[in-house]
Amino acid sequence: MPERTPRELGLLADCESCFGLCCVALPFSASADFAVAKDAGRPCVNLQDDFRCGIHTQLRQRGFPGCTVFDCFGAGQKVSQVTFEGRDWRRAPETSGQMFTVFPVMRQLHELLWYLAEALTLDAAAEIVPELRAAYESTERLTRESPGVLEKLDVAACRAEVNTLLLRVSELVRAGHRGREHRGADLIGARLKGADLRAANLRGAYLIGADLRGADLRLADLIGADLRGADLSGADLTGSVFLTQAQVNAAKGSRATRLPASLTHPAHWTTPDSTPDRASGREPGPRGPRNRAGSRKRPPRRG
Structure with a gap:
């Protein structure tokens, strides 16, 4: 178009x-x-x-x-x-x-x-x-x-x-893809290294500190997803929709991270890439980052 x-x-x-x-x-x-x-x-x-x-x-x-x-x-x-x-x-x-x-x-x-x-x-x-x-x-x-x-x-x-x-x-x-349903999901600190998240619904999902190294996020809906501290090193986000520069800036990544054409790699993405085999990906785990008091902290819902 x-x-x-x-x-x-x-x-x-x-x-x-x-x-x-x-x-x-x-x-x-x-x-x-x-x-x-x-x-x-x-x-x-x-x-x-x-x-x-x-x-x-x-x-x-x-x-x-x-x-x-x-x-x-x-x-x-x-x-x-x-x-x-x-x-x-x-x-x-x-x-x-x-x-x-x-x-x-x-x-x-x-x-x-x-x-x-x-x-x-x-x-x-x-x-x-x-x-x-x-x-x-x-x-x-x-x-x-x-x-x-x-x-x-x-x-x-x-x-x-x-x-x-x-x-x-x-x-x-x-449409036509059997993507996972994770809308608004608590995926704080989730272990998603190499995960197949093609066409996943991640609208408003909490992905703070998640390990998304080498994950396949093509065609995923990422509107409002909280990616603060998430590791996108080597991940493929080409074709993902409603991802913003601010979300990318809040995450970690590498030069091997593939982004939609409208977005750029942040200057702080300077760590060496270590892209894993996607087949080694794990399902989301229950553990996540803790606040200063020692308990997990969920941010207020956005969007």
Whole structure:
């Protein structure tokens, strides 16, 4: 189909055109992902006057790996340059409250655009292209609304409407394949080395710290799957659907990891590859990473 990919549509962060919104609008807690805690609306201690990060090249070494994982799907530059017409929150502080409220709303809308744009490139979804295109266009129009409209937008309703279409796309892509059903499954720390997960339904699955080395994830639906710390070294994710750059950034991998064409290998994927024989894969095990108190911790459900 002659549609453009999410990357070609600019649905990735362009930090040069943003007012550092992810560094000020969003909160984070001191954890393995962030060295310090920060409230929403308060600039990160590393944010400079020109909206650049003062430790950008050392984020992981300085205790901020969470920053290297995050991607706003291009919402930052949209809010900065379109919604607020280039007026930044430092020179126009009266805009700050509304700008910081609108940013997470815009990010969710851009995430939906990412999924819809990807769906429009899939041959398997040809029969519902008119519906997908209409959903994309209506969502894109919402991103150009005024700050007042955006801050009151019912994003949950937008997500629910688009998700109905995305479910159909997933079914069409995986039709004819007997993929495993793991939607929302607890696969934290699962031993899936070399596993056959072709056309698996992994929507919203918890794959934190899972061993997916050499796993076959072609045609798998990975929308909302939590891949933090999962090892994708040597895994094959070509043809998987609804996988985002942020999910890939949160995982571990190697140069031998095969990704969809719209995604890139993160810079921290520098470990040597040790691709296993897929036949040696094991079923998911019950053990997973533990929190500081010693018990397994399930993150809040997403998507």
